[in-house]
Amino acid sequence: MSTLQQSGKSAELRGVPTDLGQPLGSRILDRIGNTPLVRLDRLTAHLPGVQILGKAEWANPGGSVKDRAARAIVLDAMRQGHIGGRQSKNLLDATSGNTGIAYSMLGAALGFPVTLTMPSNVSPERQRILAAYGAKVIWTDPADGTDGAIRTAQELAAAQPESYWYADQYSNDNNWRAHYQTTANEIWHQTEGRITHFLAGLGTSGTFMGTTRRLKELNPRIQCISLEPDSPFNGLEGLKHMETAIVPRIYDATLADRKIEMETETAYAMARRLPREQGLLVGVSAAAAVAGALRLAEECAANGEKAVFVTILCDGADKYLSERFWEE
Numbered sequence: 001m002s003t004l005q006q007s008g009k010s011a012e013l014r015g016v017p018t019d020l021g022q023p024l025g026s027r028i029l030d031r032i033g034n035t036p037l038v039r040l041d042r043l044t045a046h047l048p049g050v051q052i053l054g055k056a057e058w059a060n061p062g063g064s065v066k067d068r069a070a071r072a073i074v075l076d077a078m079r080q081g082h083i084g085g086r087q088s089k090n091l092l093d094a095t096s097g098n099t100g101i102a103y104s105m106l107g108a109a110l111g112f113p114v115t116l117t118m119p120s121n122v123s124p125e126r127q128r129i130l131a132a133y134g135a136k137v138i139w140t141d142p143a144d145g146t147d148g149a150i151r152t153a154q155e156l157a158a159a160q161p162e163s164y165w166y167a168d169q170y171s172n173d174n175n176w177r178a179h180y181q182t183t184a185n186e187i188w189h190q191t192e193g194r195i196t197h198f199l200a201g202l203g204t205s206g207t208f209m210g211t212t213r214r215l216k217e218l219n220p221r222i223q224c225i226s227l228e229p230d231s232p233f234n235g236l237e238g239l240k241h242m243e244t245a246i247v248p249r250i251y252d253a254t255l256a257d258r259k260i261e262m263e264t265e266t267a268y269a270m271a272r273r274l275p276r277e278q279g280l281l282v283g284v285s286a287a288a289a290v291a292g293a294l295r296l297a298e299e300c301a302a303n304g305e306k307a308v309f310v311t312i313l314c315d316g317a318d319k320y321l322s323e324r325f326w327e328e
Contacts, residue, residue: 070102179210
């Protein structure tokens with residue numbers, strides 16, 4: 001198994017405005033998903049019978065796994081007439097970065113305005129990307145994290161319902177359904193059904209919820225492990241410490257066979273290690289996922305178990321290169 005055969009998917013574009021018979025933005029929509037699996041063989045060279053594979057979500061046009069959820073949310077909203085058309089409302093949502101970038105990319109391609117609420121301490125790279133796409137950003141107090149951005153979005157939607165359609169990625173079922181319909185099936189086909197363990201970080205929780213539900217249908221014996229930061233105050237952007245955060249409505253804690261907590265410094269160390277050992281520059285949440293998968297892979301090897309781990313490499317490192325931890 002190399003990088004993998006690509007699984008097919010249909011682009012569901014009914015209700016999307018057309019021009020000369022071609023759906024506007026369809027080229028971008030069609031490029032979302034079918035990302036490759038990459039083998040992290042050098043990390044597991046000391047673990048006989050154990051393999052770790054990473055889903056390279058930076059291959060999506062917006063550069064992250066969030067393109068999948070944004071696509072599903074946007075297409076459903078357009079079908080229902082909430083956004084798009086001549087008198088389009090602003091798509092409004094809270095984000096720490098990647099979903100906002102995906103919305104902004106799709107808004108530019110499909111012709112609807114995007115307003116985002118976001119902590120003001122996000123990296124300069126993310127700020128520039130959003131500005132390039134033309135999104136309007138309302139900056140919130142960094143001390144309040146993404147929960148503060150959520151509260152601001154809720155207040156804005158309640159105060160101006162005529163101007164905004166609140167996508168609410170934390171409560172929108174299209175978020176997890178996108179992964180149920182695409183991510184899980186791609187992983188199953190790409191591993192030829194050999195996957196034994198699936199691990200993903202929890203932010204909105206959509207990736208873990210949707211992928212886990214479908215994988216369990218395909219093979220109930222697959223172990224599905226969720227990962228979150230080990231404390232409320234952490235440097236794992238995009239991930240939530242569920243005990244102390246606003247819990248997404250779409251989150252169901254009972255779906256995980258196991259939950260592991262990840263230390264910020266361990267994730268940072270893995271982010272620095274992967275370029276040197278695997279030639280992969282990934283974001284912090286992706287590095288945390290790899291560190292978690294390696295920890296569990298070592299447990300399996302110690303017990304003499306054979307295993308195929310698949311984890312989600314949420315994005316590349318291009319939006320984080322200004323962070324100080326690279327120099328530590």
